[in-house]
Amino acid sequence: MTDQLTTTRSKVEQGMARRRRAEGRFRLYGVLSVGFGLLCLVVLFGNILSQGSSAFRQTVLQAEILLDQEYLGLNNQSPVNELRNGNYEGLIKQYLRNTAEVSSRSERRALYGLVSVGAHWQLQDAVLANPDLLGSTLSIELIMDDNVDQWFKHERDEGGAGRLNELQLGWLEQWVAEGRLKSRFSTTFFTNGDSREPELAGVHGAIMGTLLTLMVTFLLSFPIGVAAAIYLEEFAPKNRITEIVEININNLAAVPSITFGLLGLAIFINIFGVSRSTPLIGGLVLTLMTLPTIIISGRAAIKSVPPSIREAAFGLGASKMQVVFHHVLPLAMPGMLTGTIIGMAQALGETAPLLMIGMIAFVVDVPGFITDPSTVLPVQIFLWSDSPEQAFTERTSGAIIVLLTFLIMMNTVAVWLRRRLERRW
Amino acid sequence: MSIIENHQTDGEPFCDSPKLKARGVGVFYGDKQAIFDVSLDIGANEVIALIGPSGCGKSTFLRCLNRMNDTIDICRITGEILLDDEDIYAPKIDVVPLRARVGMVFQKPNPFPKTIFDNVAYGPRIHGLVNHRHELEEIVEQSLRRAGLWSEVKDRLDAPGTGLSGGQQQRLCIARTIAVDPEVILMDEPCSALDPIATARIEELIDELRDNYTIAIVTHSMQQAARVSQRTAYFHLGQLIEVNPTDLVFTKPQHALTEAYITGRFG
Amino acid sequence: MTFSILLLVIAVLFVIAYVSGARRARSLVTPGVTLNSLPGHYGSLVALWTCLPPLLLMLCWGVLETPVIDRLLAAQLPAEVQAEGGNRISLALSKVRNLAGGANVQADPELAPVVLHLKDLQSRNSMLSTTLVLALALAGFGFGLRRLAPALRARNEVESIVKVLLFCSSGVAVLTTVGILSSVLYEAWMFFGRVPVFDFLFGTTWSPQVALRADQSGSSGxxxxxxxxxxxxxxxxxxxxxxxxxxxxxxxxxxxxxxxxxxxxxxxxxxxxxxxxxxxxxxxxxxxxxxxxxxxxxxxxxxxxxxxxxxxxxxxxxxxxxxxxxxxxxxxxxxxxxxxxxxxxxxxxxxxxxxxxxxxxxxxxxxxxxxxxxxxxxxxxxxxxxxxxxxxxxxxxxxxxxxxxxxxxxxxxxxxxxxxxxxxxxxxxxxxxxxxxxxxxxxxxxxxxxxxxxxxx
CATH class of the missing domain: 1.10.3720.10 (MetI-like)
Structure with missing residues (x-):
């Protein structure tokens, strides 16, 4: 026996080095896997941030423009529609001709092209806001064309020319030297709707669309989800029908989101005649999509309320309904809200089903109500990412940063709520 | 029934040919101390029973003997435990070969979700004890025979181990343990989940195994301790109160606490 | 917009109904007579009677209004459009809707009468629905108040109604599945009427572009x-x-x-x-x-x-x-x-x-x-x-x-x-x-x- 024991011991000892190596390798695979996931996260965020941070800056030309009353044919008594139709574009062209020397027509066109085609709206807005400015010299930061913007932000540092020619570069360098061409925080990115011109395109419309859509989603999915969770957890008889409903909800939570878009198109739009491209239809579709999440988390929250609280209330002669609404529901509320916020965050990032119900339309105006045509942030990102201009790529990343900021805010609230919930018992 | 500070163990904690020696062992879970200064010898080829009321630290002490407590992060051990005069908590000691030498059988039968054959073959395989299939088959058969399970399962070695009855499962776990040829077998209330017939079967088995192995068994059943062990150690609230030959403990307990326990005044 | 105003009105009515119901219930208490339930339960009952029927009506109305108007309009379309059937009619209808929504109603002389008819229908429709909804709300309010009596088991009634509402909410999830299935099944059925299932599942060429001219290759996609x-x-x-x-x-x-x-x-x-x-x-x-x-x-x-x-x-x-x-x-x-x-x-x-x-x-x-x-x-x-x-x-x-x-x-x-x-x-x-x-x-x-x-x- 002793012999056998010694051989066993020596065999075990012999194998140890190999087994320790295998252990180390296995552990390393684990570290590498987690590391890979985290690396992806860092790369993704780094990539988006580095590409998108410049979207929040806009290159502008500091200009002093005389609002020539004679040239415009306007004065401070002119009616609004005349003020609106003034030839502000001409004013800007005139100003540009005065600051840079141009001879031929093609040179003139090259010069005009440096300023955004939307720059005259800046003048128009200023005049509309205060007609008394007419006749005075307006100091204004003219928005530059996206080619200038990109050159100034990126290529200039590397000595590149971007899509500009020698002549244009000459004028620009001169303006830079005079300190008139500069980069400032881009307010237009947050105040404008979509546009074909990158330098004029903003996320305001998409943000409003998103908020309206989420509002509809929340107003519908929260009460329905909470009610369904209460019913299934507290009132539903344990029978075949309830079981089917439960299986059905669990399955719906894992069904591809795109099928909800099919439902929205075939039923809401084609049968019920809800108009497409609106936050209303978007909210309806997203409601159906987020309901399973809310119901499942709501039930978990109700389950986590200790039975002792229910028993105490029953012991005082409360009815089932009173126990649920007076005791269980308030205690389960933080958990339900957490689940709802997570569902809302899902809805916020969702794109595919919305494409099918027309929220992909090119909408310039900022929506004001749930029946106005609109788009949402993720769809805006999808639309911009398709545009070939470098400037739109930048704006896409910028919009992604805005979207991720919203998501992070919502998740922070959810985590905070969950912490509070955990502290309770 | 207060605890005496720095209690000296009554009786004979030490023996002539010790296989395992515990000296001044203390166990801490975080800030809480679970075992206080336990010194005890476990002699070669003897069965020692560790008894005491629940929560007295007998299982904790047993798990120290093959460093199973290592898997619990907050667990800390002081003092020393020597296996053949070698400190098993010395930094150079690897727990893996240690556990091959000091095997363990648990309270609840825990067969792996594998076939009966693979359950028993698991140890020899991971330790690389065999080179050929027929050697492995030999070990499996021998271990199952020693565990008294061979005749019941020899025709269904490919059936899942989880499909056996509770008593059979526990014997399978014993077979699994002896397949790696340990020197010491630790048993943590091995019969607590079993019916009386299965328990009797395991007790017989323990008696047979004594020829080849050193066995330490934790039990909450005093009758079982009386039936299977040569020496009995009584633990109370983390202290080792008394160690004596089993017949002595049950007929003439030396310490008042021991007497109180075996006469059923608490437990 | 009228829709949201209507909702607002109903919400206000809900509050009024609750308050007056509860107050009425309290006034019923006289020495020797006690209420079966709390005043709040009576208030809730009246409020539910006031709001649920009109809300249900609005839901049904919203579901049925478009199909009904479409049918009425389709009958007014020029004869040759009607003769061509399905697709052409829906196309014409969507054009009519666009025209009706736009500034120039008369843009398409051929469709002008239909457009005018639609505008007429729309205004009558909104008048009718608003009146009906409000009437129903008031009727429910009156009915609820009239029913109030000390012996009325208001709590049980409210609780049964709430339970039904809870049940309906959990039914939405099932309806969603049914909705998804029925929409894809129906349209897929139509599709398999044109393209055999076998060709769809086992065909190896996918080019859904239906050609404009019949002589182009793959004209049917x-x-x-x-x-x-x-x-x-x-x-x-x-x-x-x-x-x-x-x-x-x-x-x-x-x-x-x-x-x-x-x-x-x-x-x-x-x-x-x-x-x-x-x-x-x-x-x-x-x-x-x-x-x-x-x-x-x-x-x-x-x-x-x-x-x-x-x-x-x-x-x-x-x-x-x-x-x-x-x-x-x-x-x-x-x-x-x-x-x-x-x-x-x-x-x-x-x-x-x-x-x-x-x-x-x-x-x-x-x-x-x-x-x-x-x-x-x-x-x-x-x-x-x-x-x-x-x-x-x-x-x-x-x-x-x-x-x-x-x-x-x-x-x-x-x-x-x-x-x-x-x-x-x-x-x-x-x-x-x-x-x-x-x-x-x-x-x-x-x-x-x-x-x-x-x-x-």
Whole structure:
């Protein structure tokens, strides 16, 4: 026996080095896997941030423009529609001709092209806001064309020319030297709707669309989800029908989101005649999509309320309904809200089903109500990412940063709520 | 029934040919101390029973003997435990070969979700004890025979181990343990989940195994301790109160606490 | 806008009804007479009587109004339009609607009478519905108040009504499934009336563009979906190839090796990956990963398409890592500690225990998790739509561009569509396949996981 024991011991000892190596390798695979996931996260965020941070800056030309009353044919008594139709574009062209020397027509066109085609709206807005400015010299930061913007932000540092020619570069360098061409925080990115011109395109419309859509989603999915969770957890008889409903909800939570878009198109739009491209239809579709999440988390929250609280209330002669609404529901509320916020965050990032119900339309105006045509942030990102201009790529990343900021805010609230919930018992 | 500070163990904690020696062992879970200064010898080829009321630290002490407590992060051990005069908590000691030498059988039968054959073959395989299939088959058969399970399962070695009855499962776990040829077998209330017939079967088995192995068994059943062990150690609230030959403990307990326990005044 | 004003009015009525109901109930209390329920219950009962019927009416009205108006209008359309039937009528109707919504009602002289009729109908419709809804609300209010009596079991009645409302809410989920199924089934049925099921499921050419002229090739379009299935499968497989090993190893590391501190940071950080919208992944795949792959391929002499299956699959894999990892984490944690102890007690190392005991024990659960992940990969739309392209190639080369079921659904349905064209209907047939496949995967996976959990409970 002793012999056998010694051989066993020596065999075990012999194998140890190999087994320790295998252990180390296995552990390393684990570290590498987690590391890979985290690396992806860092790369993704780094990539988006580095590409998108410049979207929040806009290159502008500091200009002093005389609002020539004679040239415009306007004065401070002119009616609004005349003020609106003034030839502000001409004013800007005139100003540009005065600051840079141009001879031929093609040179003139090259010069005009440096300023955004939307720059005259800046003048128009200023005049509309205060007609008394007419006749005075307006100091204004003219928005530059996206080619200038990109050159100034990126290529200039590397000595590149971007899509500009020698002549244009000459004028620009001169303006830079005079300190008139500069980069400032881009307010237009947050105040404008979509546009074909990158330098004029903003996320305001998409943000409003998103908020309206989420509002509809929340107003519908929260009460329905909470009610369904209460019913299934507290009132539903344990029978075949309830079981089917439960299986059905669990399955719906894992069904591809795109099928909800099919439902929205075939039923809401084609049968019920809800108009497409609106936050209303978007909210309806997203409601159906987020309901399973809310119901499942709501039930978990109700389950986590200790039975002792229910028993105490029953012991005082409360009815089932009173126990649920007076005791269980308030205690389960933080958990339900957490689940709802997570569902809302899902809805916020969702794109595919919305494409099918027309929220992909090119909408310039900022929506004001749930029946106005609109788009949402993720769809805006999808639309911009398709545009070939470098400037739109930048704006896409910028919009992604805005979207991720919203998501992070919502998740922070959810985590905070969950912490509070955990502290309770 | 207060605890005496720095209690000296009554009786004979030490023996002539010790296989395992515990000296001044203390166990801490975080800030809480679970075992206080336990010194005890476990002699070669003897069965020692560790008894005491629940929560007295007998299982904790047993798990120290093959460093199973290592898997619990907050667990800390002081003092020393020597296996053949070698400190098993010395930094150079690897727990893996240690556990091959000091095997363990648990309270609840825990067969792996594998076939009966693979359950028993698991140890020899991971330790690389065999080179050929027929050697492995030999070990499996021998271990199952020693565990008294061979005749019941020899025709269904490919059936899942989880499909056996509770008593059979526990014997399978014993077979699994002896397949790696340990020197010491630790048993943590091995019969607590079993019916009386299965328990009797395991007790017989323990008696047979004594020829080849050193066995330490934790039990909450005093009758079982009386039936299977040569020496009995009584633990109370983390202290080792008394160690004596089993017949002595049950007929003439030396310490008042021991007497109180075996006469059923608490437990 | 009138709709929201109406809702507001009803909300105000709700409050008024509650207050007056409760007040009335209190006034009923005289010496010797006690109320059966609390005054609040009486208030709630009156409020429910006031608001539920009009809300129900509004719902029904909203559902029926468009079909009814359409039918009325269709009868007014010029005879030749009516003769042509289905498609032409719906086209004409949508034109009428546009005209009615616009400034110049008379723009199309032929349709002008219909447009005027529609405007007339619309105004009458809104008048009628508003009046009816308000009348119903007031009637309910009166009825509710009149019923109030001390002996009325108001609490029981309110509770039964609320219970019915709760029940209806949980029915919405079922209705959703029914809605999805019926919409895709109906349209797919129409589609299979034009294209045989067999050609759809086993055809190898996908070009849904219906030619404008009859003499062009493939004038009827060609709807063999095999290239889409193959593309979907390839991208899902690439994604699984990344997500399953990495997700599983991450879960193992985090649940078995990592210290609580590392776990508390790494686990939420990984979960952030799951919370990033898919459109962001799509952007990343199309604008960062695809160009890198293309230039890498060029360096080693491989031609990588700028919209390759590989780029989409890789990024999708990264997206699914946290999904696999958190599901497997749950599953691994459900393996009883006793099994691990048994293995350690025999002298197994940690990795031996994990590989030979924990993973085999957790296998059913892991399989379930992987199935759920596959279902997710199949249904993922944005990454493939942005990075994998539209070319329906039947290829086994992951460097080529392929297309998937979801991408085709989106492509066929985005933009203006006529609802009756084979193109549109094909999207619903694809939707049916997608829905059924994911439904089966999910159902089986959830069952497997559930069984697995019961085993260790």
């Amino acid at each position: 060609s709807f063999g979906a095999v290239p889409l299935f193959a593309g979907t499968l390839m991208i899902s497989m690439i994604a699984m190839f990344i997500a399953v090993p990495i997700g599983l190893m991450s879960a193992i590391y985090l649940s078995e090796y990592a210290t609580p501190r590392v776990r508390s940071y790494a686990k939420p950080a990984l979960e952030v990956l799951a919370g990033i919208p898919t459109v962001v992944y799509g952007f990343f795949a199309a604008l960062t990963v695809a160009p890198i792959l293309k230039s890498l391929g060029a360096d080693i002499g491989l031609e990588v398409s700028s919209e390759s299956a590989l780029a989409a699959g890789l990024v999708m894999g990264v997206m699914i890592i946290p999904f696999v990892s958190s599901l497997s984490d749950d599953v691994i944690n459900a393996v009883p500690q006793a099994l691990r102890d048994g293995s350690y007690g025999l002298g197994a190392t940690q990795s031996e225990t994990i590989r030979q005991v924990v993973i085999p024990a957790a296998l059913p659960g892991i399989v379930g998790a992987v199935m759920l992940a596959v279902s997710r990969a199949i249904g993922e739309t944005m990454i493939v739509a942005m990075a994998a392209g539209l070319a329906a190639n039947l290829t086994a080369n992951p460097l080529d561009s392929v297309t998937t079921v979801t991408v085709q659904i989106v492509t066929l349905l985005v933009g203006d569509q006529e609802f009756d064209s084979s193109k549109t209907l094909a999207a619903f047939a694809l939707g049916l396949v997608l829905f059924l496949v994911t439904l089966i995967l999910n159902y089986v996976a959830l069952k497997v996981v559930q069984k697995y959990r019961e085993q260790y409970d």
